[in-house]
Amino acid sequence: MAIQTQVTTNRPDCTETMCDRQLCRSLVGMSFIKRHRTLQRGDRLSLSEASCRKIWIIVKGMTALCVGLEDGRRQILGLDTRGDTVCGMSTGHQSGAWIEAFCDTVLCELDLQMLTRLGTHDAAGDAGGQLVTDLFGIIHQRLEACSSHLVTLGRMDSTERVTLFLLDMALRIGRSSENGYFVELPMTREDIADYLGLNTETISRIFTRLKKSKLAQFPSRNAFFIPDPAALQRRLPVAVAEPGDTSSLDAFLSTIQPCQVAHKGAGQ
Known part of the structure; x- marks a missing residue:
């Protein structure tokens, strides 16, 4: 798994064209760490207790959020494709959760740990409120997807x-x-x-x-x-909605460039 890391202050490289739901606009003026990770099929990004302070944007490819049982069985909790935002699970040290790539995949990882230490208001004034709003938006989207999948597994x-x-x-x-x-x-x-x-x-x-x-x-x-x-x-008991307009997201994803390397070989 190739990793490129950049400690970013003020703004990420892609701020101007990133759509609102990808958090970058609300991160302007704040300090955080950005990594671009390149994964091949089967590569795993382990989720630890610190993962709840990270956000991943799928720039290219497809990933699955997985948990493993002690007997080796795997349950895939969710599937994410180009443009989706994944928030880390608040897991304990013994958790067997991970993000797994199903094909050649590029992730943009935003590590917000420095913001949680400072507090969003102290870090960027009123902008911290917008960050909290955006984070809640992502969390609600993930909860909706999780609830829908629970209905699928439990009632269909x-x-x-x-x-x-x-x-x-x-x-x-x-x-x-x-x-x-x-x-x-x-x-x-x-x-x-x-x-x-x-x-x-x-x-x-x-x-x-x-x-x-x-x-x-x-x-x-x-x-x-x-x-x-x-x-x-017509054969389903629930409606499957078509994706919304992604033109602004497509414009961003078509122009995104890898981060400049500040340090290599960062940990998970």
């Missing part, structure tokens, strides 16, 4: 879970056309099973059933095509 049957997953991925990362949505998915059957609380055999069986009913096509193990998203939606 296996077919509904898989159907919801495919439609959600199609709307989030799929390429749309007049004929439907094509998705290149950097997840294995085991990854999908760990996210949906199922086993790989069940995933494969439901994929086959959806293919026979012509609701989905699977040209390869890491790609699928949804010809009629509305047909999938």
